[in-house]
Amino acid sequence: ETGVTQTPRHLVMGMTNKKSLKCEQHLGHNAMYWYKQSAKKPLELMFVYSLEERVENNSVPSRFSPECPNSSHLFLHLHTLQPEDSALYLCASSQGGAGLAAYNEQFFGPGTRLTVL
Amino acid sequence: SQQGEEDPQALSIQEGENATMNCSYKTSINNLQWYRQNSGRGLVHLILIRSNEREKHSGRLRVTLDTSKKSSSLLITASRAADTASYFCAYSGYSTLTFGKGTMLLVSP
Numbered sequence: 001e002t003g004v005t006q007t008p009r010h011l012v013m014g015m016t017n018k019k020s021l022k023c024e025q026h027l028g029h030n031a032m033y034w035y036k037q038s039a040k041k042p043l044e045l046m047f048v049y050s051l052e053e054r055v056e057n058n059s060v061p062s063r064f065s066p067e068c069p070n071s072s073h074l075f076l077h078l079h080t081l082q083p084e085d086s087a088l089y090l091c092a093s094s095q096g097g098a099g100l101a102a103y104n105e106q107f108f109g110p111g112t113r114l115t116v117l
Numbered sequence: 118s119q120q121g122e123e124d125p126q127a128l129s130i131q132e133g134e135n136a137t138m139n140c141s142y143k144t145s146i147n148n149l150q151w152y153r154q155n156s157g158r159g160l161v162h163l164i165l166i167r168s169n170e171r172e173k174h175s176g177r178l179r180v181t182l183d184t185s186k187k188s189s190s191l192l193i194t195a196s197r198a199a200d201t202a203s204y205f206c207a208y209s210g211y212s213t214l215t216f217g218k219g220t221m222l223l224v225s226p
Contacts, residue, residue: 002159002161004159006159033213040218041218042215042216042217042218042219043160043205043207043216045213045214045215048213056213088157090159090160092159092160103147103148103209104165105150105162105165106150106160106162106214107162108152108159108160108161108162109159110158110159111157111158111159113157
């Protein structure tokens with residue numbers, strides 16, 4: 001257990017569905033991240049939140065919408081996804097505010113395996 | 118591409134042997150980190166080495182960093198079947214981590 005939980009662990013959705021992924025960290029960290037991991041590709045950083053403010057958005061399509069209501073919770077809202085969005089979505093957290101987040105190790109959740117039909 | 122590159126892409130060894138994985142990167146870094154991922158699971162942090170360090174140990178792990186060559190290596194000594202996993206390097210500039218594609222390590226009993 002890394003102290004970062006993600007739900008659901010598996011999700012199958014149609015292209016017209018709306019769903020949300022949830023991440024919660026119990027480590028007292030103040031930076032949280034969403035990553036996408038596709039087969040045979042490096043881990044792709046999607047969003048970074050530091051002190052509940054989004055500090056990075058790596059040109060992610062608008063069909064992915066993050067939300068960080070407090071420093072312990074992070075959501076990824078999904079709508080009108082495409083089959084190529086099928087992947088493992090990983091949440092992570094770390095200590096450090098804006099500009100410092102990458103100075104420290106990141107703690108990852110177990111991921112949500114998303115399949116878009 | 119600014120991503121790190123691991124070498125080899127896959128490595129198969131017998132229990133008890135040592136495993137060495139290499140990582141190259143392209144930019145100046147603050148630190149370089151190594152992570153392990155068991156199949157379909159989240160990543161687990163193994164070790165962090167800062168840019169002013171040359172070598173670091175943690176249990177059976179030894180990491181080296183050569184900033185002049187922009188490269189790092191991870192050595193796992195006396196490997197065990199439980200070490201079977203994918204290993205990723207991730208380097209940090211001043212904002213976020215950039216991950217490589219990883220090395221798949223298979224340790225056979």
